[in-house]
Amino acid sequence: MSARAPQGVLELAADVRARRTNAVAAAEQALARLEKSRGALNAVLAVDRDGALARARELDRRSASGTDVGPLAGVPFALKANMCLAGVEANCASRVLAGYKPPYTATFVQRLLDAGANPIAITNMDEFAMGSSGENSAYGTTKNPWDLARTPGGSSSGSAALVAAGVVPFALGSDTGGSVRQPAALSNLAGYKPTYGRISRYGLIAFASSLDQVSPFARSVADVELVTRTMCGHDERDTTSLPEPAFDAAPDADSLRGLRIGVPDEYFPATLDAAVRARTEEALAVLERAGAQLVRVSLPHSEHAIATYYVVATAEASSNLARYDGVRYGPRAAGDGSLQSMYAATRAQGFGDEVKRRILLGTYVLSSGYYDAWYRRALKVRTLLLRDFERAFERCDIVAGPTSPTAAFKLGEKSDDPVAMYLSDVLTVPASLAGLPALSLPCGFVADGASRLPIGLQLIGPARADARVLALGRHYQKLTAFHGELAPLAHEVAA
Amino acid sequence: MSTTPATVGSAATAPDPARWKGWIPVIGLEVHCQLKTRTKLFCGCEYRFGAEPNTLTCAVCTAQPGALPVLNREALALAVRAGLALGAEIAPWSKFDRKNYFYCDLPKGYQISQFDRPYCKGGGITLANGHRIRLTRIHLEEDAGKAIHDRGAQTLVDLNRASVPLIESVTEADVRSPEEAHEYLDRLKEILQYAGASDCDMEKGSLRVDVNVSVHRPGEPWRKRVELKNLNSFRNVSAAIEHELARQIAIYESNDPSQQVVQETRLFDAQAGVTRSMRGKEEAHDYRYFPEPDLLPIEIDAAFLAEQRAALGELPEAKRARFQSELGLSEYDAGVLTSSPALSRWFEECARLCGSPKDAANWIQNEILRGLSAEQRPASAIAELRVTPAGLAELIGLAHKGTLNVPGARQVLRAMLETGKGAAALVQELGLEQVSDTGALEQWCREALVGKDKVIADVKAGKEKAIGALVGPVMKASKGKANPQVVTEILLRLVKELP
Structure with missing residues (x-):
């Protein structure tokens, strides 16, 4: 099967279950492709070759003895470096956690393992998930398989790049303000951020606790749906996880008749990239032709979303990252011998500039005398953003718009301008602050010089309407073929 | 604030x-x-x-x-x-x-x-x-x-x-x-x-x-x-x-x-x-x-609130009041015996079993707490002793029935604390049953009266307290097992019977 195009999750799992192939072959192929793409992409921080092959052999042994080996039988996947698999280094692409091997396995990883999926690698990312391009990694920048001079998006850069390069059928990222949806858009993938609380955060190393959600990448919506449903459902180790078990997938519909799709004015600003606007409008036209009704809606507080996000997220981060003090794990700097100087030196050497910037910002907005003006006010605006969506959903069933204001930008293009970088998230942050389910999926391409760059459509649903968002995504992918197109590097890797 | x-x-x-x-x-x-x-x-x-x-x-x-x-x-x-x-x-x-x-x-x-x-x-x-x-x-x-x-x-x-x-x-x-x-x-x-x-x-x-x-x-x-x-x-x-x-x-x-x-x-x-x-x-x-x-x-x-309210036992203030009104203890005794939940539980159990809260209170305070305090242990350590509330109640019962006199009972309690054995068994083992058999006692009393004319004359003149001088020798003769009250009664009767 070495010269074949990469398979999707459902396809490969079906083959393993029917014993047309086996888990060892699937793992070996993924590991081989990983090595082949490694130099070009820099998408991987750690490879669990021995663990992956041992798990694959065990699965094949159980399969041979007639045991049901699960809906994701033998499917190799990759984890973002902020996810815990016992004994496998999860350093968040930070020097401060270099060498850290978690002593436990995340609930969502365990659920995938229980379903037969096989983690093979830990992927590169922006340090502590802070960034939109992958350039904030302490371990080098991840490249986009569609154009190696460009970003695959961030912060889940390595996971997006591995799936786009056809190395693994799916990979996990975490989406705090768009860190899965934006790279999905820039890498021609489906990236799905479920309703906040759908997937337990136990074992996801926190950036901003009230926003973080584990979110999968795959080439098809059907695949991300299966992976999402496998991971979700209440976890007693995360009290913020929704109380209900996994949601059922909505059945395929013949048409979209009766479905109202809200198109927010604020998601099509005058400054929006022309190609992004054009592809998004074409996608909306596809949905309309399929029977959906397009409704103009307004999300008036969207303009404050970025500011609000950078107050709330950095406040939580300043506290969440306090534990990286050199006392219990990670490298410890000596300092002058006092505890205070050990802390200062460890953190000064361990964290990168962007992480420091956000810790300082978050510390500031929580400080006595500034709390009311910044943090408390941000919480109020967050409530207003949520109300915007609630009001919009009185008039429509799903909101649609672009995922990213631009296609993949060149590495280095925005790395000296934090605010320009923050604006990459302008269209994804509102759904994060409101805790809503949001899907990015391929809706076409733009030519830029010699490159053909993907563009993503974003679908946002009301809280808990995960099945509705994913069903619309599946329907759109039946009407379009963009998601089947492979990055140039994927062809090379599969060859 | x-x-x-x-x-x-x-x-x-x-x-x-x-x-x-x-x-x-x-x-x-x-x-x-x-x-x-x-x-x-x-x-x-x-x-x-x-x-x-x-x-x-x-x-x-x-x-x-x-x-x-x-x-x-x-x-x-x-x-x-x-x-x-x-x-x-x-x-x-x-x-x-x-x-x-x-x-x-x-x-x-x-x-x-x-x-x-x-x-x-x-x-x-x-x-x-x-x-x-x-x-x-x-x-x-x-x-x-x-x-x-x-x-x-x-x-x-x-x-x-x-x-x-x-x-x-x-x-x-x-x-x-x-x-x-x-x-x-x-x-x-x-x-x-x-x-x-x-x-x-x-x-x-x-x-x-x-x-x-x-x-x-x-x-x-x-x-x-x-x-x-x-x-x-x-x-x-x-x-x-x-x-x-x-x-x-x-x-x-x-x-x-x-x-x-x-x-x-x-x-x-x-x-x-x-x-x-x-x-x-x-x-x-x-x-x-x-x-x-x-x-x-x-x-x-x-x-949830009702559940926690129900789980809340009697609080010390209420318990102190009840120990005084229902069990007849003094304010001081009630205070001592409620100073720890373990102690108050121990006391209440013992008082219930022996039927005499005052005796239980006295024995606990005079004998057990004093001992704990001498060892610099808190009153709550009563629950860790080898004597149980039932054990002390049994001992109090034996003392009540007259089987034991007070010094004997103290001796038994010490043995109970050391060995964890029951009171009745220790009374036997130590040979401490009080002799209340009037035959034996009368014999010792008659012997004690021999030659004690002064005492006999005093008693006959109405100074009954004088008889106390003869109780000691009888107790000695009984090796401490006689019931001093019974001895006194017999001596007085014998004096009155004398011509």
């Missing part, structure tokens, strides 16, 4: 102002108590004082990246019981907040506590003099680990205690003297022990006290407030307050501008009997409290 001087309680009970040269002490107490749960506040680890360092830990309480806290319902239940026992109001909705600061014993870099919405408000304790110490609030929080500095150049960290549940109760500044502080703490400890909420054992760190002390002139605003820490016994709390009051008053009285009372934290040095400055206000932390995003708000419904 309220900003007005305490006005509750009658002025008549207020301490003598002359004691502080006309200055009025203003004292508030902050008490941390460890809740008596099986497991920690946010994880499933158990906690035992004195366990091997870092053996009672997990991913959550060592703050492994990605681990999340989960609220222990038992801790909430005990916290609510503590609040109810102190007459406080339980908030139907409260929340956790993060208190951010760096220290090596604080693994997450923040403590999960409650800031502006504690689970419990109000309540208080009325002292014996009628003065009420009001509680401002009680909140639920996790403990930090322990930094150990006295093992050479390095600081060692033990995270066993990290995330153990605490309640912090904060009083209004209603305390008016070191003695009131001591009494308040005694009563608080007693109530929390009875509520089953905490062991309140200062030696094991399950109760810790911080004190705020200031003074003012009558009718004038309060002066600068000083916080006292490092108080490891109730006696030290009152000693520290005494010293701090004297220090502050001496500074104000000196009228020396080079001396100032500053708002600061001071540590009490119990050996030197002084307080020393630890940190000033300018070094005060900005804890950057904000709502804990990893935990849902705490919602307490009527059913």
